[in-house]
Amino acid sequence: MGRRKSGRDISGVIVLDKPLELTSNAALQKVRRFFNARKGGHTGALDPLATGVLPLCFGEATKLSHFALEADKTYVVTAQLGVRTTTSDAEGEIVEQRDVALERTAIEAAVKHFTGPQAQSPSMFSALKHEGRPLYYYARQGIEVPRKSRTIHIHHIALLAFHGDQLTLEVTCSKGTYIRTLIDDMGQFLGCGAHVTALRRTWIEGVNDDMVTLEELAERAAQCDPEQGDYAALDALLLPCDAVVQQIPEVLIAAADGPRFSAGNPAQPVSGEVQPETTILRVKTDSDGELLGLGYWRDNKIVPKRVLGIAKN
Numbered sequence: 001m002g003r004r005k006s007g008r009d010i011s012g013v014i015v016l017d018k019p020l021e022l023t024s025n026a027a028l029q030k031v032r033r034f035f036n037a038r039k040g041g042h043t044g045a046l047d048p049l050a051t052g053v054l055p056l057c058f059g060e061a062t063k064l065s066h067f068a069l070e071a072d073k074t075y076v077v078t079a080q081l082g083v084r085t086t087t088s089d090a091e092g093e094i095v096e097q098r099d100v101a102l103e104r105t106a107i108e109a110a111v112k113h114f115t116g117p118q119a120q121s122p123s124m125f126s127a128l129k130h131e132g133r134p135l136y137y138y139a140r141q142g143i144e145v146p147r148k149s150r151t152i153h154i155h156h157i158a159l160l161a162f163h164g165d166q167l168t169l170e171v172t173c174s175k176g177t178y179i180r181t182l183i184d185d186m187g188q189f190l191g192c193g194a195h196v197t198a199l200r201r202t203w204i205e206g207v208n209d210d211m212v213t214l215e216e217l218a219e220r221a222a223q224c225d226p227e228q229g230d231y232a233a234l235d236a237l238l239l240p241c242d243a244v245v246q247q248i249p250e251v252l253i254a255a256a257d258g259p260r261f262s263a264g265n266p267a268q269p270v271s272g273e274v275q276p277e278t279t280i281l282r283v284k285t286d287s288d289g290e291l292l293g294l295g296y297w298r299d300n301k302i303v304p305k306r307v308l309g310i311a312k313n
Contacts, residue, residue: 007038011059012238017211018046018054030214031056034221035234043068043244049089052201053211060308061241068244071205074172077196079183081165084193088180098192100165110186111157119149122178152177206247208239241308242291248282251302255287262292266301280305
């Protein structure tokens, strides 16, 4: 039996504004240490060169992280035209350089071309795994491995700025979209090559937008007294567990039926429109709105799908 991790049993969400040059896991561990949290995870990694929305789930909130991974996302990306790199971003080695002589109409044509459903092959420098290891593990050793194309959907691309060889876009896309690959593909379409120089995630569907920075968390941590078990200043920043799945419809059941639902049994709803069985619902009590978990309609009752056992902070 493995040794039990030390730390506090807390449950909730921190929406971190991830800083530059920090991996998502390193950011998670920093925040986890602030809270002295026993269990934590992030939903959707950001590259070290990317900044912005990084939801961190603690305790029972980790049970909902899978549903946040399915969400659409928005990024603001700046691209350098005329230069293609091995990693499709500024960290890679330059493999091709071309002159840039593009009119705005050419950029607009590229934006139109790459909007909508399409097949995308992930970059060799992505975190997608092959035989248990991320692709970038093989790429750093110069090993090429087979990659399957996946169908993605670019819902919208807004042209924010275009000056000479600098291009800034706002991209709203489905899960599984690699923005670096999108920019590399657009560069090839334009005939000049391109790579990402700056990337910021600004929105995730269903995620609360109350972001905090590591600096703000450090200030709150300085107000705590871990030796006395006082984490009140930090815990005040914790968002509810469903702060990462606000897009999921809500249904209420009677507080008296809460224990029944939490034990894995169907419960009678007191509010909420009947949905298809394939629709996931956030299940809360009608008295205090406590989140009990996720469920779905069946035979006019709410059947548990994912039950939470909220630890009291």
